[in-house]
Amino acid sequence: MNDKLDEAKRMIPKAPVPVVTIDDDAALAEFIAGLAGCSWIAVDTEFLRERTYYPKLCLVQIADTDHIGLIDVLALSDLTPLAELLTDPGIRKVFHSAEQDLEVLYHSFGEMPAPIFDTQVAAPLLGLDDQMGYARLVDALLDKKLPKGHTRTDWSKRPLPDGALDYAADDVRYLAVAYQVLRTALDAADRLDWLTGDFERMVEPDRFNVDTSAAWRRVKAWNRLAPAAQQVLAQLTDWREREAMAADRPRRWILADAPLIAIAESQPARDIELADTPDLPSRTLERHGNELLACVERGLARPPEMLDPNAGPPDEATRRRIKTGMRALTRAAEAADIPPAAVASRGDVAAIVAGRRDGRLLRGWRAEVAGRAVVEAVETAQTDAAQT
Known part of the structure; x- marks a missing residue:
């Protein structure tokens, strides 16, 4: 996939530059009106949860190809326009490592910000490392090194410390560009549609309803x-x-x-x-x-039963079959130029060994790339063991 990615990187668009800090309702309405017609926006959040159960949303950063808005939600009295923007089904929301952003936005607005695109999830389909941090992805795609700092900022305090808003703006400034590069490369590789199922599952509300x-x-x-x-x-x-x-x-x-x-x-x-x-x-x-x-x-x-009977270590025969499945996973993933960890985990393979056929490894693109190969390898190993 490197050739598709290299070609997309040669056409890197310019990063948005103008930044506006939004701390009153009129400014929010004006900024969101300026996004009319956008098919996607880059989104990041800053929040605090050290002293609360639910994350407390403090700042929302949004960018398109031309503008960056830093929305100070603590200063606003009416967040309805923001909620409507983030839940608009006609606008794709681009995140990097979306899990925590989705959680805080869901609990803040009661609705998922769908549809989404997660650059961390997408990057491995082009041969990049699994679970890449934002700074590493920006460096790899855009040859831009982001300054470190403000990772421990208390985003609930006002005024924010010097440099905090610049740091927050960069979180969407280069995300907007990275998204365009990844999308172009994935489209050229015929892998853009592979992500549809993953992104739809990521915004299922049940994932954030606590059991x-x-x-x-x-x-x-x-x-x-x-x-x-x-x-x-x-x-x-x-x-x-x-x-x-x-x-x-x-x-x-x-x-x-x-x-x-x-x-x-x-x-x-x-x-x-x-x-x-x-x-x-x-x-x-x-x-x-x-x-x-x-x-x-x-x-x-209650009956004195184990909470999860399958939580203990597997027996030797099961470990051998899991190892066989992991080898098949690695071979298939590497043949597709995708990091094996981005395709499936050891737990996914163990579920197949245990006889389950409803896991993510047997859905969508994962089934095509590696799932069927893993099942075949595991079932062959089980048959061979039964015959000896």
């Missing part, structure tokens, strides 16, 4: 617990997640993982036993002691 009953997966040591303790942990983490959401506070502010694990293991039945839990703040004991004991009771009332 509190599965919050135990966030606790790293959950699978080291006995089955009964795992059931208690599931009740505790479900309670913590709901509390964090209701208070809009980080879950660790409600209760850290260490005392959750300790309670799941010790399974106290009375206040005096709960009070012996290491690292359990006295204030939490006073405010939520009864709720924590109720979680323990509910967990112990």
Whole structure:
């Protein structure tokens, strides 16, 4: 794919230069009116979530081929024009590594900013590295080195520190150009349509609707617990997640993982036993002691089963089949000049070994590039093993 990319890079368009900072409703309406007729816009967000459960949107950067707008959402009283722009089905929203941007915009406006294009997802289809950061992508495509800094900026404070708005503007200035280069190259390679399914799945709202009953997966040591303790942990983490959401506070502010694990293991039945839990703040004991004991009771009332029976390490035969599938994946991906990690993960291959045929490796372009080859290799290995 390098020839298609090199050809597209020789036709690099100019980056938009004029920047306007938008901090009142009239300016927002004027800027958005100026985008009328655009088929796409480059979008980035700056937000804060260190002290909240939900990310707090602070700044939205938008660029087209000619203009850059830095929208100070904290200074505006009516964000309706912005919401309508971002959810307009006739305008494609271009992001780089869209996951967090999609989350904050979805929770801010209650609707997904669809349709989208993610340059980080698209780049590997042209032979570039998987999961490239924005600065590396800009350097690779545009031979432009972006200055570092402002990664720890508190975007909720006003006025913003010197240079912060320049940094924010660059996040969409070169994204707008990178998108045009990638799109031209992908179109020339007949791979532009490959991304349609990926981008549609990325904006499914269910991806950002929290399932509190599965919050135990966030606790790293959950699978080291006995089955009964795992059931208690599931009740505790479900309670913590709901509390964090209701208070809009980080879950660790409600209760850290260490005392959750300790309670799941010790399974106290009375206040005096709960009070012996290491690292359990006295204030939490006073405010939520009864709720924590109720979680323990509910967990112990459930069958003492593992939360995820497939979470443990595979047996030797399964490991061999996964290895066979990974080799087939690597060969097929490299033949298509795509990094294997951009096609599928080891977990995707393990799912095929386990007999599942509904994963992403068997959908769309991934099935054509590598999925069928992986299935054939795995099934051949299983047949050979059964015959020996």
